[in-house]
Amino acid sequence: MAAAVGVGQQWVLVEMVQAFYEAPAYHLILEGILILWIIRLLFSKTYKLQERSDLTPKEKEELIEEWQPEPLVPPVSKDHPALNYNIVSGPPTHKITVNDKECINFASFNFLGLLDNEKVKNAAQASLKKYGVGTCGPRGFYGTFDVHLELEERLAKFMRTEEAIIYSYGFATIASAIPAYSKRGDIVFVDEAACFAIQKGLQASRSNIKLFKHNDMVDLERLLKEQESEDQKNPRKARVTRRFIVVEGLYMNTGDVCPLPELIKLKYKYKVRIFLEESLSFGVLGEHGRGITEHFGINIDDIDLISANMENSLASIGGFCCGRSFVIDHQRLSGQGYCFSASLPPLLAAAAIEALNIMEDNPDIFQTLQGKCKRIHRALQGISGLKLVGESFSPALHLQLEESCGSRENDVKLLKRVVDYCMNSGIALTQARYLEKEEKCLPPPSIRVVITVEQTEQELDKAASLIKEAAQSVLN
Amino acid sequence: MLVAVLTYVGYGVLTLFGYLRDFLRQWKIEKCQNATEREEQKDFVPLYQDFENFYTRNLYMRIRDSWNRPICSVPGAKVDMMERVSHDYNWTFMYTGRVIKDIINMGSYNYLGFAQNTGACQEAAAKVLSQYGAGVCSTRQEMGNLDKHEELEKLIARFLGVESAMAYGMGFATNSMNIPALVGKGCLILSDELNHASLVLGARLSGATIRIFKHNNMQSLEKLLKDAIVHGQPRTRRPWKKILILVEGIYSMEGSIVRLPEVIALKKKYKSYLYLDEAHSIGALGPSGRGVVEYFGLNPEDVDVMMGTFTKSFGAAGGYIGGKKELIDYLRTYSHSAVYAASLSPPVVEQIITSMKCIMGEDGSTFGKECVQQLAENTRYFRRRLKEMGFIIYGNEDSPVVPLMLYMPAKIGAFGREMLKRNIGVVVVGFPATPIIESRARFCLSAAHTKEILDTALKEISEVGDLLQLKYSRHRLVPLLDRPFDETTYEETED
DSSP states (O other): OHHHHHHHHHHHHHHHHHHHHHSOHHHHHHHHHHHHHHHHHHHSOOOOSSOOOOOOHHHHHHHHHHOOOOOSSOOOOTTOTTTSOOOEESOOSSEEEETTEEEEEOSSOOTTOGGGOHHHHHHHHHHHHHHOSOOOSBTTTTOEEHHHHHHHHHHHHHHTOSEEEEESSHHHHHHHHHHHHOOTTOEEEEETTOOHHHHHHHHHHTOEEEEEOTTOHHHHHHHHHHHHHHHHHOHHHHHHOOEEEEEESBOTTTOOBOOHHHHHHHHHHHTOEEEEEOTTTTTTSSSSSOOHHHHHTOOGGGSSEEEEETTSTTOSSOEEEEEOHHHHTTHHHHOHHHHSSBOOOHHHHHHHHHHHHHHHHOTHHHHHHHHHHHHHHHHTTTOTTEEEESOTTOSEEEEEESSOOSSHHHHHHHHHHHHHHHHHTTEEOEEOOOOTTTOSSOOOOEEEEEOOTTOOHHHHHHHHHHHHHHHHHHHO | OHHHHHHHHHHHHHHHHHHHHHHHHHTTSSOOOSOOOOGGGTTSOOSSOTTTTHHIIIIIGGGGGGSSOEEOSOOSSEEEEEEEEOSSTTSSOEEEEEEEEEEEEOSSOOTTSOOOSSSHHHHHHHHHHHHHOSOOOSBTTTTOOBHHHHHHHHHHHHHHTSSEEEEESOHHHHHHHHHHHHOOTTOEEEEETTOOHHHHHHHHHHTOEEEEEOTTOHHHHHHHHHHHHHHOSTTTOOOOSOEEEEEESBOTTTOOBOOHHHHHHHHHHTTOEEEEEOTTTTTTSSTTSOOHHHHTTOOGGGSSEEEEESSSSSSSOOEEEEEOHHHHHHHHHHOHHHHHSBOOOHHHHHHHHHHHHHHHTTTSSSHHHHHHHHHHHHHHHHHHHHHHHTOOBOSOTTOSEEEEEOOSHHHHHHHHHHHHHTTEEOEEEOTTTSOTTOOEEEEEOOTTOOHHHHHHHHHHHHHHHHHHTOOOOSOOOOOOSOOSSSOOSOSOOOO
């Protein structure tokens, strides 16, 4: 059979050669031309789509000579409102000396008054004596101290989650956590009033960002439904696209809380994960200060990741994320601010641990703080020219102008006069600062009013009446 | 050549085993050790793709005990480490409660030896801590600008020889929050291949176009500069608004020093701006510790933006940027960190002030100068001895960061463990911080290391090197000449 096949093949070959001889001339010539054309195309140079510059070296030199870059930074006018900082002499505690004036502090986020606490300072001193100041290394390379491990355990236990991870800077916490999970192609639904750190985290993650109106669950549901219909068109892509909702417990820019129970319902309905940023609500809301999940009575495992900074209630520096080990452990290798940065100085970690101890031992300070917040919220209602923005139990409120006077610059100047009036009379306030060109949804200019547990009722009343006076004199 | 082949073979074997184990785990023949998703969320889109974590699960887990070693003393020349054991091949660790004492610390960034818990710095910091407290609770532009910060910034400006300076709470954040303030869309960033993650993140967040030039390669940089100015922006051909060159003083994984004179010459010729990240080189280079600019004898005004961190040579935390007054005024107004992030903690500020004054000699003693000299001596001695022993060392002769090549994945774990058995703590690095076949061990020298400590360490390194066959070098050098300008790439090549 092989022989037969061989003969068959031979026979085909013979036929081919015969056909070749018998073909008409023009046929052969045409085929020859085509073959030559193919060879030419194969060996000719490929053309780039952008035309090569045919500039001579002399012309290039001229172009290089002529090019003038912009100055590295544009000049800043001397009286730019953000250039002249308030100088605080001494510690920024309850009684603060700002610009050589003694005032009562209504501007530092020292909600539980732990900045000045002797026990906290002593714990930090002990740590300083044992470890020195710096850690001289990132967590991976001999920068992990037993204090860090202890703080992580304590935070996890306090928040009743499986694991916690510490960062050495509050801003870097959420800005590193979001890009660790959400990558290009994933979808994030974020509230319009999210703080700048969240915005930077989202920008670093390169995911698709969908903004929904502040605290508007209807708008969020609309976006989720739109996404669902998109998914049905392309189910294979939908199966690998991760979805997240990023909200804050207590919004820094508006002073109100997010409707967490509705968010949980939406989470399970549309299969989206929730990242909760609790910088302001940690140590403020809830019966024991565990934040907004305790405030609403929600199972903490329903939230995939809680991130907070320790610079507000805990009066230290740094931040932490807590949640289930499944989620948190990933950040130990892919959280940029964790892996590539030096760890938190041990004295600050020890201060945070002591602050946590105090929080656990005195759960009544949260109620006291809430009482004071409610008091000043009532007292600041009805000021002519200024409106109070924020929930009654929020310790960080905003006073915005009722009517803008046309331009943001003038609004800022007007508010500055109110702030200066108050500072001259002994109440330290500050305007809320924003980067006007960088924010996605710039909040209107406002004065920040911060309530701490150390302020007495007389001081609260004094502050309220002083602000009323200032508003009267400046705005009318 | 042989080494390269064996390295690839090593990785190949590990990968095969990895697939096998994943297969077994999937079919539940082997117990799955890592944490899993909640029952209620099993039908959500998975949070991690399986292949993303392949490396983590199968390669990293095996040698995980070389990293994240917890210590419980000051990170000086000798350190105490908490002993930890793993009964399930590194999936979980347990602390036995014992402390391994007096491990020679070759891993902490303690270049000038300021990581101390006694002495002038610590006392000053303690005083400030009791007066000011630990935290600040506000941002620089609101209520967080203390008089201490102003004092610190004036001191930094004097130390560096620039007009003005500004300090920030975190070194990583200094880069990632200030580069976006300086450049934006329509600008060009030329960044070195091996730049740190913070520089890369800052460049990405700024929205400018990023082009990468080969590590320390001036021809590559010049070509990019020429092309950029001549051709303009990619499609519209508009001229670039600004060009910013990002380089580091000492590269932490290579140990190489940037060719600063040539970079400055190029920068001047092509009218671009230079951003110098001196995280590792400030305090560690230069006859009086002023960094790489002093090392080369150049004028600090030639560098447009001098950035550095306080974590390494000053034993504190945080970062700074120094430059002309207009630059710093602009950053005070528009830097993301000044508006949204907390300022430095007061005791940390005091530590920086005291240590900086000590280095400058303003506290009346010569302690600072001695430290700088001791570090330089230690560097030269250590590098010379290692080369004589026959290891392959990367980096410049004068850089206190000494990477020793290991190449094969199995040796990464073995080196770390063997050195720990001999009471020396080293840092080993593999993928993804380095290219996959160039894993290394990295030594960070310190002024706190005495000659005896270095000799002990060298003896042990030589022993382990013989045990693991790490002495790859074909040439046994007898280095005599000081070569500060060349040799920014590795000294020896294998074939």
